[in-house]
Amino acid sequence: MLHVSFNDPNSPFPAVLPMIGQMGSFERPSADLGDVLELYLHGYVSSRIINLTRASPEGIPLTIAASHIDGLVLALTPNSHSLNYRSAILFGHATLVTSTPEKLYAMELITNGIVPSRWSHTRVPPNAAEMQSTSVLRVKIATGSAKLRSGMPHDERGDMEDEELQKRVWTGVVPVWQTMGEPVAGPYNKVGEVPGYLREYRVGANEEAEALAGEQLKE
Template sequence: MTPTNRTKLSRLPKRGHHDTATIYPILDAGLVCHVSYQLDGQPFLIPTAYGRIDNTVYIHGSVGSHFFRQLAQGVPVCVAVTHVDGLVLARSAFSHSVNYRSVVLFGQTRLVDDPDEAWAALERITEHLMPGRWADTRPPSASEMKKTMVLAIEIEEASAKVRTGNVNDDPEDLDLPHWAGVVPVSLQYGQPIQDPIQSKDIAVPDYIASFKG
């Protein structure tokens, strides 16, 4: 993706990436995106689950949602996904940092009115959260589909920014007697907790029991 003034990084541009080989995996590894837009001069930002198919990000919500009704009109949005991979603790307070992977993308919302596309989008969102889940559930009914709004955001342009590595203290601070290093941060999934009213005869599926994210 060719950067413009919206996505060209002005600070630490060496950490920036505009290729889909970097951008797509960061999007696919996230659980929640933050969608921002402006309405009558008032900025709004909403966290929501999502899924990606090719160069399009899909989100869904209730047809009664004020947020979704506004976005359904086709408005420009900015979407962000961020992963924190480590706390970088330096000898000086100023040099502290964070190891991270982030994507900021721009596009325009589009109401998905094609039933096949809406179905595929909902399947992708479900599979994004838990691979293997869509085929192991009751599919949405016609009534449920009528209550659900699906929006598509084609990625017009995007940038990724990534920070990895260790501490970058100034040379004059290297002999200070303060511990320095990186505290790794990762998302961990615990043991599945079964619905207490469900029969214990229904075992945890392998795709859930072995899920590591």
């Protein structure tokens, strides 16, 4: 889940929206995260951010933030408590995607970003009404930053020398990771078993999330 912030000239406050997005490159579809990519976001055709972008062909400035918690860091004193986390912030300008091929590319990219291979296991391509009601933004990234915290608690020297305090207060890290539960069939589902691609993704993603939380225990 991304949090996208922008300025609305009709509001005294910056706006922040939770949105779904995915990094990619329509011009270079084989590019990976080691290359310079663009960010694709999708939204309802008449939403505020889409309307603002439509009115600004040169693009509107956006700040996009994402964060993930890997552990609760419990120290001797409240001030030394922390979180193990990974976070990133991107700054760029959003323009409206008008090309149908690029729009379909972005929609497939975002769908498969939720569950790999999901696009090809649904009714595709979207029909005319779905294409008309959905808009896609392409964000050209200007700059960005990343920040993370890993490892164990770190307390002040004075507290570390207080043996009685150390015997009284438990310190350490509670690992945190997101777990996907067993898929629950919808009311009109007629597929007998959970598809293999979904089952395998759920198991693999859970294992990877637990392993990553464990890795963040290291300094």
